[in-house]
């Protein structure tokens with residue numbers, strides 16, 4: 019395999035830069051212009067050497083060179099890491115020299131790809147490397163780290179092992195089909211398939227949480243113009259993100275802001291106020307509001323308690339409720355509570371609560387902060403629904419979710435086929451499809467393994 023080289027640290031100016039080499043010439047290339055000052059350690063597979071890089075008689079830099087001997091390296095190949103000073107000139111000169119002398123500039127992800135090819139990581143672990151690097155929150159870090167340590171691979175491999183075992187027995191039945199033998203009693207087979215289905219279902223369910231961990235939890239802020247939506251967003255973010263104005267229709271496009279709660283990112287979207295309008299631009303904004311409301315179950319719905327006439331109060335509620343998706347979990351805020359005396363505010367609250375007994379409704383003022391505790395408690399409760407239960411484990415990757423869902427669907431078909439008493443070769447084809455899907459997930463190639471498994475467990479001799 020050719021030797022590749024790349025700058026492993028970012029392009030930004032920093033004290034130290036790390037240049038990585040991997041492949042059979044990695045050590046030779048790294049040592050070519052290196053003059054050792056002292057040996058920092060002389061471990062047989064990993065050596066760190068302090069020395070100078072000398073090019074055409076001139077010292078380019080003093081560096082720390084670490085050599086890793088195959089297979090004890092990240093990629094499983096011989097590797098060298100040169101920690102030099104972060105000067106763009108030093109980095110570029112070193113890279114140019116190494117490339118001139120035969121190293122190839124690495125493709126994106128090529129070190130990890132080689133690690134995968136050399137069985138250092140499976141596919142899900144390789145993907146986890148990417149997620150770990152990109153992680154910004156505690157929950158993202160935790161899910162990526164668990165996946166890198168093999169939490170998903172282990173579960174999927176355990177399922178595959180069971181399936182491979184079954185597949186080998188069923189293939190054997192096909193071989194002995196003329197003798198009409200059943201190596202797997204069908205009741206036991208069905209029970210196993212159900213267990214596998216249950217485990218796949220459990221894995222798939224973690225995606226709800228994994229998706230929220232990766233992409234944040236969207237919360238739409240909606241209501242009539244002037245209800246106080248932008249003031250609420252600014253209050254939550256503690257900054258002047260959106261323009262607050264008593265001119266109705268000020269916020270025409272969606273404005274986003276994020277906070278971190280329980281390790282999850284909550285993405286608030288302040289939207290254009292919903293009302294009848296002939297202004298086409300405002301109308302476009304309102305259509306976007308409706309899309310945001312439809313797209314996420316969490317919404318903060320605002321009704322101005324100070325300026326909405328009593329006889330329009332319920333209509334305002336009904337209008338907002340009619341825009342929500344069926345799985346909506348809104349929190350209603352009766353806004354500008356500082357402008358009404360507390361008795362009449364309480365009375366209005368009781369009144370709407372009476373008409374909407376199941377709705378969560380609180381009084382809110384962005385001037386006094388009344389209702390902040392209630393909003394925070396609601397957000398806390400909602401985020402908790404998305405936190406992973408299984409020690410932080412959750413699948414975060416859509417590819418994994420799709421493969422697991424497809425495998426789960428196929429398990430249902432397998433169950434139907436068993437119950438319908440279908441022949442071994444039909445059962446085998448379902449099993450093979452599930453095995454292939456799970457194999458694609460972790461990156462192992464299944465059919466050869468089925469064969470190997472047969473030969474490993476049985477001596478067929480024909």
Ligand SMILES: Nc1nc2c(ncn2[C@@H]2O[C@H](COP(=O)(O)OP(=O)(O)O)[C@@H](O)[C@H]2O)c(=O)[nH]1
Nearest residue numbers: 244245246247248249262263264354383384385
């Ligand atoms: N007294 C009071 N005024 C508020 C409150 N929230 C918003 N406002 C005022 O109501 C007007 C409209 O607020 P804004 O946040 O722009 O409403 P939006 O159209 O829903 O985004 C502005 O003049 C705000 O200063 C509040 O809680 N109390």
Ligand SMILES: [Mg+2]
Nearest residue numbers: 247248268269
């Ligand atoms: Mg606004």
